[in-house]
Amino acid sequence: MDAKIPKTLLDLAIQSLLRNESIAIQALEDMPRVFFVPLFIAAFEGGHKNILSEMVKVWPYYCLHIGSLTVQEPQHELLKAMIENLPAMKVEVVYSRYNGIVFLIQPSFFTSFLLFSPYRVLPPGLNFLYLTFCDLSHRDFRFLAQSPQVSRLKLLNLSNNPMYWDDFEPFQTLLVNLSGTLRHLEMNHCLINDTAISVLIPALIRCTQLRVLCFASNPITMPMLVTIMNNLTPLKNLKYVIYPIPVHCYGLWPFQGSLDRRKLAIVQLHLKVMLVLAERPDMNWITYLE
Known part of the structure; x- marks a missing residue:
């Protein structure tokens, strides 16, 4: 049997943040960009809706790409929370019915969203x-x-x-x-x-x-x-x-x-x-x- 791969310091830091939601949210404003993607993945997989909602407000990159993170029914509320907290008129949202990929692109002058059963969600x-x-x-x-x-x-x-x-x-x-x-x-x-x-x-x-x-x-x-x-x-x-x-x-x-x-x-x-x-x-x- 293969030995269990030890956790890196980054993994340990992310787990520590996820255990303390208020500290994680407060840290987002000053967090180095390199932390955003691994923190987002861990928060999404762990179902941390509040952290995800705050992360999309301050996302530092041009594009947020969810590829391997397949959106199943349990993640419906996570996806809805993310979309509802997008900065108004600054983000384009595209959900592909076929490959489960979400792109959040800034800046943009329109918002588009693909409806698909059972996840019919639209930003306000x-x-x-x-x-x-x-x-x-x-x-x-x-x-x-x-x-x-x-x-x-x-x-x-x-x-x-x-x-x-x-x-x-x-x-x-x-x-x-x-x-x-x-x-x-x-x-x-x-x-x-x-x-x-x-x-x-x-x-x-x-x-x-x-x-x-x-x-x-x-x-x-x-x-x-x-x-x-x-x-x-x-x-x-x-x-x-x-x-x-x-x-x-x-x-x-x-x-x-x-x-x-x-x-x-x-x-x-x-x-x-x-x-x-x-x-x-x-x-x-x-x-x-x-």
């Missing part, structure tokens, strides 16, 4: 929320619709999350909740069809502060695109719309090789005329080819 006072490629579930959308932490969002990006019929009711509720603050909304590549977008239109037209709307690469028909424009042109603050190429422009949607550029040119001309008739020369409707 969010202004910007990026949830791209997150495989959001109906429960995630329902959580967002009910979460006071996102009630003041200015930017919401849900792109590259397939949306299904049950998702649109809570998504509509979320948009209504954000109608007074939301300025930038992205929902590209979400498989939103005519029926789904028609459900969202009543909520979208209530978003009077909206300046940018992106919903490219969704299977929308030309009649629905016309309906969307007719409903959105009265929004005087809305200046930029990134719209999907209508499905009739493709031989087989969404393969770019089957795109009929002549049909697309007719669509673009049609929308341009509509903007003129709506007296919205300040409004830009743009699409892009991938």
